[in-house]
Amino acid sequence: MKLQTVGLCALTLALAACGSSAEETNPTDETAAAPAPVEEEPSLADLATSAEGPYAPEDQCTGLYGFDSFRGQLRRTVTFRDAKGLAALADPAIKLDFGGTSGVEALTSKVEADPELWDDMADVLALGCASESETSATMPAFFATMPKDVDGTSAYLVTANDAPVYTDAEGTTPGDATISWDLVKLVGDAPAEGAELAEVATLDGKTTGYMKLSQLRSAIDYRILANRGDDGWKITAFVAGD
Structure with missing residues (x-):
C-alpha cells in the first residue's frame, strides 16, 4: 500500500511539472497577436x-x-x-x-x-x-x-538632411537629387488637401520634382x-x- 501511494504521488508530480512547462513555453494567442510598437516620427x-x-x-x-x-x-x-x-x-x-x-x-x-x-x-x-x-x-x-525677393506664400524650408526628390507624384521613384535644409518653391498650384507630396523646385530652378510635405515647412x-x-x-x- 505504501509503495502504491509513493508511485501515485510521483506520477502526479510529474504530470504537474509537464503541464507547468507547457504553459511557460507556449505563448497564448493574445501574446502572439500583440502588435509591434509604433515608431514615433522624430520631432x-x-x-x-x-x-x-x-x-x-x-x-x-x-x-x-x-x-x-x-x-x-x-x-x-x-x-x-x-x-x-x-x-x-x-x-x-x-x-x-x-x-x-x-x-x-x-x-x-x-x-x-x-x-x-x-x-x-x-x-x-x-x-x-x-x-x-x-x-x-x-x-x-x-x-x-x-532672400527678400522670395515669395513666402510659395516657399518652403526642407526640414531634413538628404530629403529625396521624387520623379513621380506618387513618391515611388526617387531621383538622383536630395535636398538638405534648403529653400524650395512650389511649382504650379498649392497641394490639395490631404496630399502627401508637392511639386517643388530649388530657388535656382536646377532641381525639380516631388517632395514629401512632411519634410517641408511653409515659410x-x-x-x-x-x-x-x-x-x-x-x-x-x-x-x-x-
Whole structure:
C-alpha cells in the first residue's frame, strides 16, 4: 500500500511539472497577436540638432542682452504648456493674426482653445533665431534670413538632411537629387488637401520634382517676433500667414 501511494504521488508530480512547462513555453494567442510598437516620427527639435544645409537652424541671438534668460523662460512655458507664464512673457499688444486680433487675453484664449499651438511654438524655437538689431529677434531664423525677393506664400524650408526628390507624384521613384535644409518653391498650384507630396523646385530652378510635405515647412508658418523694451524682452507677435 505504501509503495502504491509513493508511485501515485510521483506520477502526479510529474504530470504537474509537464503541464507547468507547457504553459511557460507556449505563448497564448493574445501574446502572439500583440502588435509591434509604433515608431514615433522624430520631432523638429530632434531633426534640428543634426541639421546641415544652407538654412539649417542658426542662432544669432545668444549675444543679445537678456535674451538667453527670456528664451529659457519661454522654452519652459512651452514645455509645461503654462498659459499664465506665456502671458507674462507677452507684450500687452501682442499681434496674433493679420485681421486685428491682439492682446494677452486673446493669446491665452487662443492656446487654451487649440493646444496644438504649443507644438507650433516648440517647432519655432527649434528652428533658430535671427536678429537685425540689439533689441529685436525673429524665430525661426530662416524667416528673417531668406532672400527678400522670395515669395513666402510659395516657399518652403526642407526640414531634413538628404530629403529625396521624387520623379513621380506618387513618391515611388526617387531621383538622383536630395535636398538638405534648403529653400524650395512650389511649382504650379498649392497641394490639395490631404496630399502627401508637392511639386517643388530649388530657388535656382536646377532641381525639380516631388517632395514629401512632411519634410517641408511653409515659410509663412508660425513665427515669433520679440523685442526688448524698458520692461525687458517681450513677445510682440505670434502669427502665421502674411
